[in-house]
Amino acid sequence: MPRSLIPPEFLVARDEGRCLKCKACVRQCGFGVHTDDQGRGISIDERRCVNCQRCVVMCPVGALKVTANPSVGRENAYWPASRLREIWRQAENGGSILTGMGCDRNYPVYFDHLLLNASQVTNPSIDPLREPMEIRTFLGRKPEKVSIAGPPGAERLADPLPPVVQLEIPVMFAAMSFGSISKNVVLALAQAAKRLGIMFNTGEGGMSSVLAPYREHMIVQVASGRFGVDNAYLEAGRIIEIKIGQGAKPGIGGHLPGEKVNEEIARTRGIPAGADAISPAPHHDIYSIEDLSQLIYTLKEATDYRKPIAVKIAAVHNVAAIASGIVRAGADIVVLDGLRGGTGAAPKLIRDHIGLPVELATAVVDRRLREEGIREQVSLVASGGIRSSADLLKLICLGADAVYLGTAALLALGCHLCQKCYTGKCSWGIATQDPSLTRRVDPQWGATRLVNMLTAWGHEIKEFMGAMGINALESFRGNRLQLRAVGLPQNELDQLGVKQAGEAM
Amino acid sequence: MKVVEAKGLPYRELNREVRRLLTAGEERLLLRGINGQRYIGAGLTGAARLEIEGTAGNNLGAMMDGLTVYVDGNVQDGAGNTMSGGEIIVRGSAGDITGYAMRGGKIFIQGNAGWRVGIHMKSREQSPAVLVIGGKAGDFLGEYMAGGTIVVLGLNTPLHQEREAANPLAGNYLASGMHGGAIYIRGRIPAWQIGGQVRSALTTPDKNAELKAWIAQFATGLNLDCSAFQRETFTCLTPEGNRPYARLYDHSA
Structure with missing residues (x-):
């Protein structure tokens, strides 16, 4: 094979004075950077390094350091090193370049231009340590009116209420399939969801039987490949989510590389082991809003109208009109997955060049649904790159009912954002099916870390609310008056529906 | 009843x-x-x-x-x-997307079926998905097929095919992206009618027990006589490999 012309992306340095030759690095690296050279020491192949920091963290004496290679040659502002590498790789391999996680490019981040309000003197702030703060959230269709029937003294609701699902914190774990992540990680998410009183999502890979105890906290996904979709699966979920698109790869299908399709995953998905698990770009039974409506009602009929049906789309330029169509098609929950939404595998250019930031998408969809008088028919879930409780609260002020977390949840489990999920070699044992790697995440250890993180977020949300003098999250929903923007031009303020900082109520 | x-x-x-x-x-x-x-x-x-x-x-x-x-x-x-x-x-007859993503059970259609039939069919161990069409099917039959069996008989369609002429029992883009399962269509099928990376072989129900069994079940289910087909030529389509798009992407770290 001809020699690769691509310089290593990262430099790996070993302090020989500190190194104990214990070979922990050899065992820890999923990518084969460190090799035991049989008596001559440990050799390093920097070309394989993805800078996941596993060896650095696990080295007992801190002898290792991984840094970005400062130069690949004469890159410049117009030709950054990343672009040079992509061209060299394509010249060598002829393939569309894959990547993992969400878009990492330097587009404006609206979260970082939005500031929250607080109370001072004229209305008092509330101490969340002393007074109850209501952050419980219900997802699903809300009735426009309720009628009471029955004789006096024995009144009852005339019509049954639509099914809703209760969240103790307005957060859910986003769809990540068994296949893209390991069973241990799915279990950690499921256990944490149960302990927190929130929901996790099976993703499109079907349901592993180990998830049966967590079904009260489970969203099941129906994607174009329909992997693992059968009656028992639909019955097991509290919410059924139709996946139309994903923020990391709007408009293209899903693709679990054959490397990750072992016997168990093949059985769960009903495909041959080692085969690529392909989800076609569209659902081939959905070519229109009317077709979508038929899938929504097929699922409602199949589960006797007992479960809210969610429809997840990638945020794209025409998202407001599309979301309106989805509500009119009968969806009970609309999920908007923004530009920064993560993935286990997506073509890099698709991930980085298609989509809409979730802040804008949430604002324009919420406004459109309110204008059309159909906002109450549906819950809005925002998704894609939520990094903190502040991001979460800003999205609620822009119109979301709740958010999905994917990347943040994996970070809590040890992910260091190397973006190599599609290789199946994840040294942190998250995005892999290799048993020697997956055992690195113990489900209970992982669940505890997730519970810790979200307990902190829950408390932070209450502190924000207290500072603003509002004791129910309901009062923040779509409440753009709690936001002001810094450093945004007027047309962006208009799209967000937010005033310039300095403007009073 | x-x-x-x-x-x-x-x-x-x-x-x-x-x-x-x-x-x-x-x-x-x-x-x-x-x-x-x-x-x-x-x-x-x-x-x-x-x-x-x-x-x-x-x-x-x-x-x-x-x-x-x-x-x-x-x-x-x-x-x-x-x-x-x-x-x-x-x-x-049946319309479009009949048997879309079915993963088990049987569908027997005496007449024709529409477009996009059997897309992404799969197979589960206990009950393989089977779709038998007595008439003919439209474009995209068996696209992305990942398992199971499709049979197209053309009960009322005489086949006097010239070389390279389209087989009238199926449309274009037959079995595109197929990565599992098998499709049997009566008669010969020119290569241009089939999606890429699909293996095409000739067989007869007499020689192929699976094909014979499904035709027999179809005939029983609809109370038809299909014995005349036992020696007819069928084209059997199976995937060349189970990773049809592997080379489109650079999987290296």
């Missing part, structure tokens, strides 16, 4: 009644006067038999697991969509 008069009944009421009767233990239902009601049998399980007189609407038996559904008439789009088990037997 319990009879449900379905004429003019909205689908939601009809299906609620069907669910109620089956839950009450009815084993055979006759739905009379069906005229386009959707989602009949969707998501139902059990061993009951539904007989339908008329034209069943979209997504008949979708996500069903169990049940035998017999239709004395045609069915619209999406019959057996994502079904897991059971049987759908249709005396007439």
Whole structure:
């Protein structure tokens, strides 16, 4: 094979004075950077390094350091090193370049231009340590009116209420399939969801039987490949989510590389082991809003109208009109997955060049649904790159009912954002099916870390609310008056529906 | 057998009644006067038999697991969509996306089937998905197929094919992206009619036990005589590999 012309992306340095030759690095690296050279020491192949920091963290004496290679040659502002590498790789391999996680490019981040309000003197702030703060959230269709029937003294609701699902914190774990992540990680998410009183999502890979105890906290996904979709699966979920698109790869299908399709995953998905698990770009039974409506009602009929049906789309330029169509098609929950939404595998250019930031998408969809008088028919879930409780609260002020977390949840489990999920070699044992790697995440250890993180977020949300003098999250929903923007031009303020900082109520 | 008069009944009421009767233990239902009601049998399980007189609407038996559904008439789009088990037997023709992503059970259509039929069919161990079409099928038959079996017989279509002429029993883009399962179509099929990376071989029901068995079950289910096909040439399509798009992407770290 001809020699690769691509310089290593990262430099790996070993302090020989500190190194104990214990070979922990050899065992820890999923990518084969460190090799035991049989008596001559440990050799390093920097070309394989993805800078996941596993060896650095696990080295007992801190002898290792991984840094970005400062130069690949004469890159410049117009030709950054990343672009040079992509061209060299394509010249060598002829393939569309894959990547993992969400878009990492330097587009404006609206979260970082939005500031929250607080109370001072004229209305008092509330101490969340002393007074109850209501952050419980219900997802699903809300009735426009309720009628009471029955004789006096024995009144009852005339019509049954639509099914809703209760969240103790307005957060859910986003769809990540068994296949893209390991069973241990799915279990950690499921256990944490149960302990927190929130929901996790099976993703499109079907349901592993180990998830049966967590079904009260489970969203099941129906994607174009329909992997693992059968009656028992639909019955097991509290919410059924139709996946139309994903923020990391709007408009293209899903693709679990054959490397990750072992016997168990093949059985769960009903495909041959080692085969690529392909989800076609569209659902081939959905070519229109009317077709979508038929899938929504097929699922409602199949589960006797007992479960809210969610429809997840990638945020794209025409998202407001599309979301309106989805509500009119009968969806009970609309999920908007923004530009920064993560993935286990997506073509890099698709991930980085298609989509809409979730802040804008949430604002324009919420406004459109309110204008059309159909906002109450549906819950809005925002998704894609939520990094903190502040991001979460800003999205609620822009119109979301709740958010999905994917990347943040994996970070809590040890992910260091190397973006190599599609290789199946994840040294942190998250995005892999290799048993020697997956055992690195113990489900209970992982669940505890997730519970810790979200307990902190829950408390932070209450502190924000207290500072603003509002004791129910309901009062923040779509409440753009709690936001002001810094450093945004007027047309962006208009799209967000937010005033310039300095403007009073 | 319990009879449900379905004429003019909205689908939601009809299906609620069907669910109620089956839950009450009815084993055979006759739905009379069906005229386009959707989602009949969707998501139902059990061993009951539904007989339908008329034209069943979209997504008949979708996500069903169990049940035998017999239709004395045609069915619209999406019959057996994502079904897991059971049987759908249709005396007439079927619309588009019949058997989309079905992963188990059987669908027998005496007449023709529309476009995008059997896309992303799969197979589960206990009950392989099988779709037999007595007439012919439109474009994209078996696209992305990942398991199971499709058979197209062309009961009423004489085949006097010239070399390189299209086989009239299937449309274009046949088996594109196929990565599992098998498709049998009576007659020869020119390469241009088939999607890439699919292996094509000739066989006859006499020599191929699987094909013979499915034709026999189809004939029994619809009470037809298919013995004349035993020595006819069929083209058998199977995937060349199970990673049709592996080379499109650079998987290296």
